Amino acid sequence: MKIKDIVRILNAEILFADEKMLETEVNSACASDMMSDVLAFVKDQAVLITGLCNPQVVRTAVMMDMVCIVLVRGKQPDEIMLKLASEKRIAMLSSPLRMFGACGLLYEAGLKPEG
Amino acid sequence: MSDVIHLEFDVAGNNFVSAGTATNQVKDTLRNLGIPNQDVRRIAIAMYEAEINMVIHACGGKATADIYADKIEVVLEDHGKGIENIELAMQPGWSTASEDIRGLGFGAGMGLPNIKKYTDEFKIESEVGKGTKVYLRVNFS
Ligand SMILES: Nc1ncnc2c1ncn2[C@@H]1O[C@H](COP(=O)(O)OP(=O)(O)O)[C@@H](O)[C@H]1O
Ligand SMILES: [Mg+2]
Numbered sequence: 001m002k003i004k005d006i007v008r009i010l011n012a013e014i015l016f017a018d019e020k021m022l023e024t025e026v027n028s029a030c031a032s033d034m035m036s037d038v039l040a041f042v043k044d045q046a047v048l049i050t051g052l053c054n055p056q057v058v059r060t061a062v063m064m065d066m067v068c069i070v071l072v073r074g075k076q077p078d079e080i081m082l083k084l085a086s087e088k089r090i091a092m093l094s095s096p097l098r099m100f101g102a103c104g105l106l107y108e109a110g111l112k113p114e115g
Numbered sequence: 116m117s118d119v120i121h122l123e124f125d126v127a128g129n130n131f132v133s134a135g136t137a138t139n140q141v142k143d144t145l146r147n148l149g150i151p152n153q154d155v156r157r158i159a160i161a162m163y164e165a166e167i168n169m170v171i172h173a174c175g176g177k178a179t180a181d182i183y184a185d186k187i188e189v190v191l192e193d194h195g196k197g198i199e200n201i202e203l204a205m206q207p208g209w210s211t212a213s214e215d216i217r218g219l220g221f222g223a224g225m226g227l228p229n230i231k232k233y234t235d236e237f238k239i240e241s242e243v244g245k246g247t248k249v250y251l252r253v254n255f256s
Contacts, residue, residue: 034217036225039160040232042153052220056167059135060220063142063159065152080132 001026001111003068003091006047009105010070010095016082017068017091024067024091029111031103035060043114049106051099053077058084058092066090072099120144120182126166126191128175131219138163141180145187151256157233158187158253164226165191165249171216172196173247186235189251198241205231 004022007014014022030041031049038048038060047068048061053075061069062084068091071077075094077085085092095102122144124137142159162178169176173195181188198204205227212222231237236252 033220034223034225035220036164036223036229039164039229040225042156042160050220054219055132056135056220059139059163062139063135063156063163065156 001106001109003047003093005109006068006070006106007093009109010093010097010102012070012093012095015077015092015094016085017093021067021089021091026068026111028113029103029106030066030113031099033099038064047106047111049099049102051075053081055080055084057081058088058090061085061090062088068093070095070102072097072102120148120180122180122182124178124180126169126175126178126193128170128173128193128195130175131170134167134170135163137178138166141187141189144180144182148182150187154253154255158189158251161230161233161237161251161253162189162191164230165189165251167221168226168249169193169195169247171212171221176246184255186252186254191249191251192246193248194246197243197245197247198239199243201239201241 003024026047027045028043029047033052046066049070051072071094074096145155173193176193178191207228208224210222210224216222234251235254238250241247
């Protein structure tokens with residue numbers, strides 16, 4: 001699945017991503033509001049799905065070399081978060097869906113935790 | 116690259132926004148040196164957890180990183196409140212973090228277990244009322 005597929009499936013708003021990033025392949029996903037849970041999970045080309053909205057979400061994704069962050073429940077990042085994401089070239093999306101719904105749709109579309 | 120690269124950082128306490136900048140610089144340095152991705156990620160995660168701990172549990176401190184041809188060593192030292200029972204603190208899920216900290220996404224009690232999991236060597240010394248010193252080593256594959 002590509003980042004552009006996530007945008008479509010989750011009806012997401014693109015807050016940061018260029019054309020090239022939208023074509024990036026995503027192999028696995030991790031969903032949590034606790035960053036240490038995310039940090040316990042290592043997979044390549046992963047997407048982070050979270051209801052948490054602060055700069056440490058982006059830092060966590062950076063440490064994990066994640067390629068995309070999806071903020072659920074329509075959360076909007078502040079300027080610091082967006083700047084960090086663009087510096088590190090991590091796609092930032094916001095979906096109106098809740099966590100469970102977002103995860104369910106991505107799983108159904110073929111995205112698995114194992115990658 | 117047999118020379119040692121020595122990096123030093125001041126980690127600001129109670130600045131949740133800047134927490135992680137020291138780790139970020141170490142990560143970028145290792146990347147530029149061409150260190151394998153999985154090794155960069157292991158030390159980045161471990162150092163980030165330790166840096167966050169220094170910010171949320173102590174009042175910040177100092178971090179140093181020494182990069183050799185075959186390994187990286189990181190030391191994080193603070194003069195915060197210290198840890199009463201290290202064995203307990205190491206247990207997955209054990210945390211003294213407040214609800215406020217949990218609301219920020221930390222305080223799941225997985226930091227120290229994560230650090231142990233990702234490093235080749237992890238030492239922690241702490242004295243109540245004096246501070247905490249954490250040593251991390253990751254060997255390059
Ligand atoms: N640098 C530190 N200074 C004081 N206490 C610490 C420090 N690092 C860890 N601790 C203590 O150890 C506990 C467990 O740490 P950790 O596994 O990282 O979980 P968490 O940070 O989520 O609480 C903390 O809740 C805290 O009580
Ligand atoms: Mg911690």
